[in-house]
Amino acid sequence: MKEEFLAIIERTLDEVLPKEGERPAELSEAMRYAVGTGGKRIRPLICLASAVAVGGKAEDARYPAAAIELLHNYTLVHDDLPAMDNDTERRGKPSVWAKFGEGNAILAGDALQALAFKAAANAPRNVAEIVAALGAAGVGVVQGQVEDLKREGGTDGASGGPASVPVEVVDFVYTHKTADLFVAAAAMGALAGGGDAASVEKLRTFALNLGLAFQYEDDLLDGDSPFPKEKTESLVHETTAAAIAALAGLPGDTSFLKSLSEKLVGRTV
């Protein structure tokens, strides 16, 4: 299923992004550069698989899937800026601002966010709820980022793992900065696939827990967890289990989402 999903995602991103050379050419180029090709595309995969999990078709969720990837990538472009994390590299290549300049990077990120919503509006049904879900995530991810920058003691400089952070702060940051986009991906996919309210809710619960597991696992890999290693490991397992448990009773095929959750624990995806 994964190869088929990835083909849908890359095709739809290519369709909605400005064509190469579209005026102004440097903006179109920066937007395409930011989104890249062949990334892991975890959030859009969740979106398509959520449509399938409610008994719908993956194709029905292709515009919301592209939308969540565009939104995710805009946040990376802005996170890398000198006034934020000041990162000159991303995925082993120059970050957007390092390559295109700071002003163009701010603007390319802005255009990617607008394009995300424009793409989401092409969903075949439930557009109002889909856009509301994406909008909530778009606000939430910024709320999480602001709180996170505060936790790191300012909006400048590299991020690092503070020794001691209150659990409720970590919870707020991880829920919003990371999990909100997972939740929107799943909810939009379920809505685009024609899922009922109960199914959408199950998938929201799934994605919240998966997003938290993803972030805890990230902390372990980076060695900068705000908690002792054993506690973080047990949080990864608890949230992964909660994610998988939330899939019970969905009317469609949930094998992809289950498998994704299991792989995530060992971070083989």
Added chain:
Amino acid sequence: MKEEFLAIIERTLDEVLPKEGERPAELSEAMRYAVGTGGKRIRPLICLASAVAVGGKAEDARYPAAAIELLHNYTLVHDDLPAMDNDTERRGKPSVWAKFGEGNAILAGDALQALAFKAAANAPRNVAEIVAALGAAGVGVVQGQVEDLKREGGTDGASGGPASVPVEVVDFVYTHKTADLFVAAAAMGALAGGGDAASVEKLRTFALNLGLAFQYEDDLLDGDSPFPKEKTESLVHETTAAAIAALAGLPGDTSFLKSLSEKLVGRTV
């Protein structure tokens, strides 16, 4: 009609913006500071009046009206950044980055854009077309800005009126940087008010011309028109006349839009 419209706009902006103190408090404060209160609100006024012009109710367009003002204000927040126009003041007060820091200004702008789409999704009908119109404007306004910064010879420093710019470049910049938001305001209002396709199209034509007139008039006031003064004056009059002409045949009350267009020529609004 204007006072009634302004009351709807301020009430709806207050409703959709994060409450004072909502976590993270500095983000909520920066977002509210950016939007302010009691501004001219030209774009949301056009939105509400467009709903009335198609025979609908102003109230039906209140969320799209708030949305276009949020989008407009996010562009101002980002335009003022050091990497862009580097303005420390806006409307006689410190600009958002000067008051809250550069990172927080980038993030507050980002959150305002997301909030704009979230608000637009609350429209009572035609949400897919409304969000598509807002999304197109959100991309277009950035395309216009990138082209404009190029015209000014870079993304840093204050804007100024270059002596000689090709007409087609001016046309591209003014159409996208300025008029796209006017067009979206009118189209969203017409769609929210239940207008048919022909009425929506008339109001798009109205708003494109009004947006251009607004920008030419702005150049005259600032003394930095890319054209000779006489040519710019005649462009203001031509586009204003074209805007008013486009209102003919609409099923509702167009008096507000006509009056707005007439006042705009002398810039008494």
